[in-house]
Amino acid sequence: MITKTSHPFTARLKLVFGVALSFVLVACAVTPTSTVAPATSASPTIAAPTLASAVAPTKSAGTAIHDIQGAGHISPLAGKTVKGVQGIIIAIRSDGFYMQDPNPDNDEATSEGILVFTITLPKVKIGDLVSVEGDVKEFYPRDIATGDLPITEIIKPTFTVVSSGNKLPDPIIIGTGGRIPPNKVIKSEKGDADQTKFNPKTDGIDFYESLESMLVQVNDAVAVGPTSRFREIPIVGDKGANATYISGRGAMVISAEDYNPERIHLDDVILPTPTVNVGDRFTKPIIGIMDYTFGNYKLQITQRPSFESSGIKPEVTVKQKENQIAVATFNVENFAANGDAQKIKDLAKIIVENLQSPDIIGIEEIQECSARIAG
Numbered sequence: 001m002i003t004k005t006s007h008p009f010t011a012r013l014k015l016v017f018g019v020a021l022s023f024v025l026v027a028c029a030v031t032p033t034s035t036v037a038p039a040t041s042a043s044p045t046i047a048a049p050t051l052a053s054a055v056a057p058t059k060s061a062g063t064a065i066h067d068i069q070g071a072g073h074i075s076p077l078a079g080k081t082v083k084g085v086q087g088i089i090i091a092i093r094s095d096g097f098y099m100q101d102p103n104p105d106n107d108e109a110t111s112e113g114i115l116v117f118t119i120t121l122p123k124v125k126i127g128d129l130v131s132v133e134g135d136v137k138e139f140y141p142r143d144i145a146t147g148d149l150p151i152t153e154i155i156k157p158t159f160t161v162v163s164s165g166n167k168l169p170d171p172i173i174i175g176t177g178g179r180i181p182p183n184k185v186i187k188s189e190k191g192d193a194d195q196t197k198f199n200p201k202t203d204g205i206d207f208y209e210s211l212e213s214m215l216v217q218v219n220d221a222v223a224v225g226p227t228s229r230f231r232e233i234p235i236v237g238d239k240g241a242n243a244t245y246i247s248g249r250g251a252m253v254i255s256a257e258d259y260n261p262e263r264i265h266l267d268d269v270i271l272p273t274p275t276v277n278v279g280d281r282f283t284k285p286i287i288g289i290m291d292y293t294f295g296n297y298k299l300q301i302t303q304r305p306s307f308e309s310s311g312i313k314p315e316v317t318v319k320q321k322e323n324q325i326a327v328a329t330f331n332v333e334n335f336a337a338n339g340d341a342q343k344i345k346d347l348a349k350i351i352v353e354n355l356q357s358p359d360i361i362g363i364e365e366i367q368e369c370s371a372r373i374a375g
């Protein structure tokens with residue numbers, strides 16, 4: 001599932017005593033709501049090597065990755081042992097590697113990539129063609145009861161390196177020039193808890209599942225939120241051209257019918273993510289692996305992104321004049337009087353400096369005096 005993003009500030013105007021009203025909302029960097037737990041520890045960092053061979057290895061006689069993945073969220077081979085599964089290693093993490101079939105089928109619905117879970121750092125290199133035997137598992141990052149989707153893995157693997165220095169498959173472009181992500185629907189069948197219907201052209205979670213563990217690319221990405229405390233960055237590609245609506249401040253806006261499946265999280269399992277703010281623009285293509293953890297599809301970057309700042313700053317409202325009254329609303333996000341002292345100072349600063357000391361302020365999310373943080 002893709003979680004909502006909430007705006008910490010809302011504004012509402014009321015005329016009081018028929019007095020002319022002067023009020024401008026303080027908007028600030030949108031903080032993406034994240035329900036995720038920290039990503040699993042990752043041992044970075046294996047950069048893409050210079051690759052020698054441009055010839056795709058010949059098709060193996062073993063089980064193909066796209067036959068393991070199938071066109072759906074659950075592998076038709078889950079629980080089975082597979083042999084001779086060949087793929088080129090496209091990324092390495094501390095507990096496994098991603099490999100991708102250099103001989104894809106003609107079906108966009110079936111992913112050509114898979115995670116081989118080795119538990120410890122595998123002794124392989126990017127560009128190795130490997131042949132893997134192991135058990136197919138649909139792994140749920142948390143518990144199935146959370147509603148998480150599973151990721152297809154080969155566990156208990158044994159593998160041999162067939163050849164090295166192979167050219168990596170071209171990344172699948174998500175966006176213009178490649179596959180355009182759905183931009184409204186996350187899942188069209190509301191009652192399909194088992195995810196039996198699969199519509200990768202129209203449904204967000206099915207679209208990303210069809211790219212699971214494959215090398216992907218996003219061009220002209222812009223950050224639609226700042227880097228989170230989990231080091232995740234929400235982005236959209238193509239400067240937002242395929243997104244439904246981005247606010248003037250650079251944030252994605254949700255509506256009842258649109259929870260923005262076009263938004264992609266960058267994540268740091270393989271390489272560290274940079275610290276960015278809303279509206280920052282990435283100056284070279286984002287390249288990485290389509291992964292899934294803790295309720296969201298994540299793009300695990302395999303190349304260090306570069307970006308330029310949008311220079312966004314919190315707004316400052318117009319000060320009310322003598323014949324005006326200023327009214328504001330402010331979501332203080334689980335404010336408790338005995339909470340974090342710095343937070344209290346920061347909120348006071350915003351009210352005085354950015355909101356210019358309004359005459360009336362409606363506060364949202366304030367706890368009773370004895371409470372700390374509500375659950």
Ligand SMILES: [Ca+2]
Binds near residue numbers: 111
């Ligand atoms: Ca395929």
Ligand SMILES: [Ca+2]
Binds near residue numbers: 152
């Ligand atoms: Ca899968």
Ligand SMILES: [Ca+2]
Binds near residue numbers: 183184243245258261
């Ligand atoms: Ca949208």
